[in-house]
Amino acid sequence: DSGVTQTPKHLITATGQRVTLRCSPRSGDLSVYWYQQSLDQGLQFLIQYYNGEERAKGNILERFSAQQFPDLHSELNLSSLELGDSALYFCASSGSGRGGSTDTQYFGPGTRLTVL
Amino acid sequence: GENVEQHPSTLSVQEGDSAVIKCTYSDSASNYFPWYKQELGKRPQLIIDIRSNVGEKKDQRIAVTLNKTAKHFSLHITETQPEDSAVYFCAADTGANNLFFGTGTRLTVIP
Numbered sequence: 752d753s754g755v756t757q758t759p760k761h762l763i764t765a766t767g768q769r770v771t772l773r774c775s776p777r778s779g780d781l782s783v784y785w786y787q788q789s790l791d792q793g794l795q796f797l798i799q800y801y802n803g804e805e806r807a808k809g810n811i812l813e814r815f816s817a818q819q820f821p822d823l824h825s826e827l828n829l830s831s832l833e834l835g836d837s838a839l840y841f842c843a844s845s846g847s848g849r850g851g852s853t854d855t856q857y858f859g860p861g862t863r864l865t866v867l
Numbered sequence: 868g869e870n871v872e873q874h875p876s877t878l879s880v881q882e883g884d885s886a887v888i889k890c891t892y893s894d895s896a897s898n899y900f901p902w903y904k905q906e907l908g909k910r911p912q913l914i915i916d917i918r919s920n921v922g923e924k925k926d927q928r929i930a931v932t933l934n935k936t937a938k939h940f941s942l943h944i945t946e947t948q949p950e951d952s953a954v955y956f957c958a959a960d961t962g963a964n965n966l967f968f969g970t971g972t973r974l975t976v977i978p
Contacts, residue, residue, distance in 0.1 A: 753910065782964060794911065794956065794968045807965050841910065845964060855901065856966060858910040 754778065755844050755859035763865045769830040772862045776823055776844030782806070783825040784843040784856060785817055794841065800825055832866045839863050869894040871959050873969025880947050881977050888972045890957035891939040897959040900933060900940045901966070905954045914955075915942070947976045 754777035764770055776783050785797040787810075796809035800819035811817075814832075819825040829836060839861045845854035870893040880886045890900075898919035903911035917924045917931045917940065924931050928947075933940040944951055954973050958966040 753912070784964075784966075793970045794966075796965060796967070799964065807963065809965070854964065855913055855916065856964075857913070858903075860910050863908075 753857040755842060755857055757842050757859040757862050759862060761863050765867055766832055768832050772827040772840050774825045774842030774859055777857055780844035780846055782845045783819055785827050786841040788839040834866050837864055837866045869897055869959050869967040871967050871969045873957050873972060875972060877973045879975045882947060884947055886944045886947050886974055888942045888955055890969050892959040894961055896961040898962050899960040901958050902942050903956045949976050949978050952976045
C-alpha cells in the first residue's frame with residue numbers, strides 16, 4: 752500500500768457524460784500528479800499540482816481539468832467523454848515537487864474508467 | 868521535452884536466468900531515473916531508482932546502471948522468479964518532477 756488513495760475504483764459511464772475522479776495523497780506529500788494509461792499502453796502524464804497550484808501540464812485534453820484543494824486532495828474532471836477516454840487513471844504523490852531535485856512518486860491504485 | 872525509449876517490448880526468460888531491460892533518454896538534463904513494476908490491473912510500484920551522480924545501484928536481485936555519456940540506463944534482474952513476471956517501466960526526470968515514461972517491457976518468467 753503506497754498511502755495514496757483513489758476513488759472510485761471503477762466507473763462506467765456513457766459518451767458525452769462528465770465524471771470526477773478523486774485522489775488523496777500520502778500524508779505530508781504536497782504534489783499530486785495525474786496519469787492516463789490506456790489498454791496496453793504506457794503512462795501518459797496529464798497534470799501536476801503542488802500545494803494547490805498547477806505546476807506542470809502534459810498531454811491533457813481541454814475537456815479534462817483538475818484541481819487540488821486546501822486539504823491537498825485532488826480531483827480530475829473529465830467531460831464530454833468519448834470512447835477513447837476509457838483507460839486507467841492513476842494519481843501519484845510526492846513530497847515536494849518544487850523542482851530542482853526529484854522526489855519519488857508513489858502511485859495510487861487507479862480508477863478504471865469505461866465509457867460505453 | 869524528454870523522450871524515453873525502452874527495449875525490448877516483451878521478454879521471456881527461464882526461471883533462474885537473468886533479464887535485462889534497456890532505456891535511452893534524449894534530454895541531457897535528466898538526472899533521476901526510476902524503474903516501476905506493474906502487475907496486471909495494479910498500480911505501478913517503484914522497485915529501484917538511480918540519480919545522475921551514481922553509475923550503478925543494487926538492491927538484492929535488482930540492479931540499475933546508468934551511462935550519462937551515452938544517455939542510457941538499464942535494469943538487471945538476476946535469478947528471475949515467476950513472481951518477477953510483470954510490465955516494467957523506466958522513466959526519466961529533469962528535476963522538474965515530471966516523469967517521462969518508456970513504453971514498458973512485458974517480462975515473462977517461465978517456470
